[in-house]
Amino acid sequence: MPHAIGADPRPRTRRSPDGRWRVAGLRCRACAEVAAYTWPVCPRCRGPVEPADFGPTGTVWSSTVVRIPVPGRTPPYALAYVDLDDGPRVLAHVVDAAEPATIGGRVRLTAPTADGDPRVEALA
Amino acid sequence: MSAVAVHGVGTSHFGRQPERDAIALAHDAVREALTDAGVDRVDAVWVGTVFGPAGVAQRTLRALGITGVPVLTVENACASGTTAFLEAHEAVRTGRYGRVLALGIEQMSTAFSGAITPEPSDPEQRGGLALPALYAMSAARYLHLGAVTPAELAAVSVKNHAHALHNPRAQYSGSYTVEQVLGSRMIADPLTVLQCCPTSDGAAAAVLAPATGGPREVRVRGAALRSGRVWDHSSPHVWGYDIVRDTTADALAAAGLHAATDVDVVEVHDAFTIGEIVTTEALGLVPEGAGGKAAAAGVTALGGTHPVNPSGGLLSRGHPLGATGLAQLAEITWQLRGEAGGRQVDGARLGLVETMGGGVSVLDGNACVVAVLEGP
Numbered sequence: 001m002p003h004a005i006g007a008d009p010r011p012r013t014r015r016s017p018d019g020r021w022r023v024a025g026l027r028c029r030a031c032a033e034v035a036a037y038t039w040p041v042c043p044r045c046r047g048p049v050e051p052a053d054f055g056p057t058g059t060v061w062s063s064t065v066v067r068i069p070v071p072g073r074t075p076p077y078a079l080a081y082v083d084l085d086d087g088p089r090v091l092a093h094v095v096d097a098a099e100p101a102t103i104g105g106r107v108r109l110t111a112p113t114a115d116g117d118p119r120v121e122a123l124a
Numbered sequence: 125m126s127a128v129a130v131h132g133v134g135t136s137h138f139g140r141q142p143e144r145d146a147i148a149l150a151h152d153a154v155r156e157a158l159t160d161a162g163v164d165r166v167d168a169v170w171v172g173t174v175f176g177p178a179g180v181a182q183r184t185l186r187a188l189g190i191t192g193v194p195v196l197t198v199e200n201a202c203a204s205g206t207t208a209f210l211e212a213h214e215a216v217r218t219g220r221y222g223r224v225l226a227l228g229i230e231q232m233s234t235a236f237s238g239a240i241t242p243e244p245s246d247p248e249q250r251g252g253l254a255l256p257a258l259y260a261m262s263a264a265r266y267l268h269l270g271a272v273t274p275a276e277l278a279a280v281s282v283k284n285h286a287h288a289l290h291n292p293r294a295q296y297s298g299s300y301t302v303e304q305v306l307g308s309r310m311i312a313d314p315l316t317v318l319q320c321c322p323t324s325d326g327a328a329a330a331v332l333a334p335a336t337g338g339p340r341e342v343r344v345r346g347a348a349l350r351s352g353r354v355w356d357h358s359s360p361h362v363w364g365y366d367i368v369r370d371t372t373a374d375a376l377a378a379a380g381l382h383a384a385t386d387v388d389v390v391e392v393h394d395a396f397t398i399g400e401i402v403t404t405e406a407l408g409l410v411p412e413g414a415g416g417k418a419a420a421a422g423v424t425a426l427g428g429t430h431p432v433n434p435s436g437g438l439l440s441r442g443h444p445l446g447a448t449g450l451a452q453l454a455e456i457t458w459q460l461r462g463e464a465g466g467r468q469v470d471g472a473r474l475g476l477v478e479t480m481g482g483g484v485s486v487l488d489g490n491a492c493v494v495a496v497l498e499g500p
Contacts, residue, residue, distance in 0.1 A: 009247040009485075033354070035486065037247070043486060044354045061357075062268070064260035064312045066252065071241050073252050081261055089357045091248045091485075100313050103268040117251045 011036035011090055013055075013109055013118050020056040021109035023090055023118065027052035036088045054087030056109040057123070061089055063100040072115075082107055082120055095121040128216045129335035130342040130497065131223075132161025133454035135328040138442035139295040142233040142325065146180055147187040149327035150229050153447075154188050157225070160340075161331035167221040168194040170212045172204030172228040173446035175235050184229060194221075199446075201481025202393060203349075204228065205328060206449025206493035210347050212332045213495075223333040228451070230444035232323045239311075248485040255483055256320050259396035260312035262362035266416075267314060272401055274314060276416025278305035280397040281318045281439055283425050288436025290466030295324055295442035319397040324442030328450035330457070339500050342457045345474070346378025347495040352487030361406075363488045364399075364480055368406035371492040372478070379496035381474075384408045385430065387496065388472040389459045391452035393480040394437040400424075403478060404432060407494075426467060434459065434467040449479040449493065460499030473499050 012024045025036040030047025034054065042049050063080040066073070078097035083089050093113050094101045101107065107120040134156025136149040158164060169190060171181035181197045200207040205228030212224040232240075239256060242249035248258075266272040282305060288297035300318060308316040335343050350371040355363050372384060384390070384407040392407070394400035401415035409430045410418040418424050424432035435441045435455040438448060456475035458464045475497045481490035 008250070009245055010251050011247060037486070062261040062265040062362075064257050064264055064314075066254060066257050066312045067310050068239055068254070068256070068312070070239060070252060070254045077252060079252060079257055079261075083357060089355075091251050091253055093252065100264060103264065 008116060010116060011118050013112050016053065021111065022053040022055040023084065023087065023109065025052055025054055025088060026050065034088045036090045054084040058082040058084035058087070058107055060101045060103050060105045060107055062103055063094065065097070065100050080107065080120060090118055092118045092120040095119060125217055126219060126334040128213050128332055128344045130330050130344065130453065130457050131333050132157045132159070132331040133329065133457045134160055135293055135451055135454050136326045137293050138324050138326040138444060138451065140233045140323060140325060144325065146176065146184045146229050146231055149231070149325060150184045150227060151188055153327040153329040154225065154227060157329040157331050163223065163331060166190065166193065166223050166225040166331065168215060169225045169227060170208035171195065171197045172208035172449065173197065173230055174199055174201060174204050175232065176229055176446060180229065200491035201483060202395065202445050203449055203479040203481035203491045203493045204446040206452070206477065206479040206495065207349060207491065209330060209450060209453055209495065210349050210493050213344050213347055216332050216334060223331065225329060225331055226450060227327065227329045228447035228449060229327045230446040231325050232444060233325050236323060246483070246485050249483065254312070256315055256396065257312040258483055259398050260315045262402060263314050263398035265362055266398060266401070271413045272416035274306055275302050276420045277314065277319060277397045277401070278302040279416070279420040280394065280400045281305045283419060284394060284433050284437040284439045287426060287434050287467055288440035291436050291441060294436045294440050295322055296440045297436060315396055315398070321395045321438040321443035324444040326442060326444035326447045326451065328447045328454055330450055330453055340461055341500055342460050343498045345380070345496040345498050346375050347493065348374035348378060349491060349493045350374065351491050352484060352489040354486060355488035362402060364482060365402055365406045367489040367492045368403055368478065368480060371494045372407050375494035375496055381496060384476060387474040387476045389431050389434060389456065389469040390476040390478065391433055391435060391455050392478045394433055394439050395443055397439070399480070400432060400437065403480065407478060426469065431469045434464065434469060449477070452477045452479060453495070456497050460497060
């Protein structure tokens, strides 16, 4: 990272007791909006929220491979916007991808990268 | 309430000019704008800048002899300059100030060695989503949906680089082919380097005051600003589409126009080729899914039905973030006065400026400003 800041703003993935990785986020009790963040109120309607875990599986909404130097990163690296099943759209790194992940393809959350980024792997 | 007009505009040259500081860049823009307006003083200044350090507005203006008057600095990502314009317009319209300077300044070449450093307090930027990657996601989605082809994406770059051949202030220009654009270095798939705006330094300014019907005044018919809402993931649209569509509706209503197709010339936020395509659709200049075809068919080129970015756009004129909105406004002002030289849109009477500030996770954009202007 370019420089240290206080709290890490990225979505937090954790391993559930069943061994699967999930994103710890929120669900709005008023409008059912979901988000990959533990914010105090619903970003859409300001309604009350409750903690909710999302994943581990989802569908790639779009994807790219970043091929330029970005501070703190080693190119190339593959990114995808993943619509987690019944959950939010999250930005994730893609395991072992030299080319962009297939849009519409199924993926599964796995252990985060060494840098702490949410990460997915393609399902066969 | 007063009808408001742009009385003068000015810009620096656009490009990498690390040896020129904000004072030198702003001096070019402000001197030209004041001379253009035929005035030597203003009652207030709004300054748009994104990466300008604290105090840059007052430090810059003092060297231009503009001190004591209220100076307000605004930041709305790429829409910062247009936001400064919007606020200056509102201040004159409501009678708060009589004559207001809107100024955009950005010195990027000394701040970044390459792409803009992702903002570490934003989750997705912290996660490695550099700005080209954010737009690449939209481009990849459009390709997947069949809403654009690689050649259509490239056509935007070909067009805007060709437009800039007639703009002596532009950072880049050239006669490229679709093959050359697609064959240039890959930045973030599918966007190649010729589909990405450069790192630019520059300043741009405008003087606003009540309209008096003068022969060189460009009247502000309507302007609108929206901030991003939660990106609706059930929407069929890529990020940015909905906020541009809705802000455009606000601005057209304020201007008393039925549709963006009523205007003769537009300057839009083409930081990346896909951005212009999405924006021409969201503006309603072309039907949804037809933006790429329009670019490839020449509809949005000079001489086409709906000329877009005659200046060369951000892709070619350059993209000094905080200055960009006022550079767009200067271009439309010149177009509506018939002063745009070799890139003049014949008979242009109504023009539109659109600037999109992007890159805040969860939102469908940061801010969008749309303004409609009318020539003398």
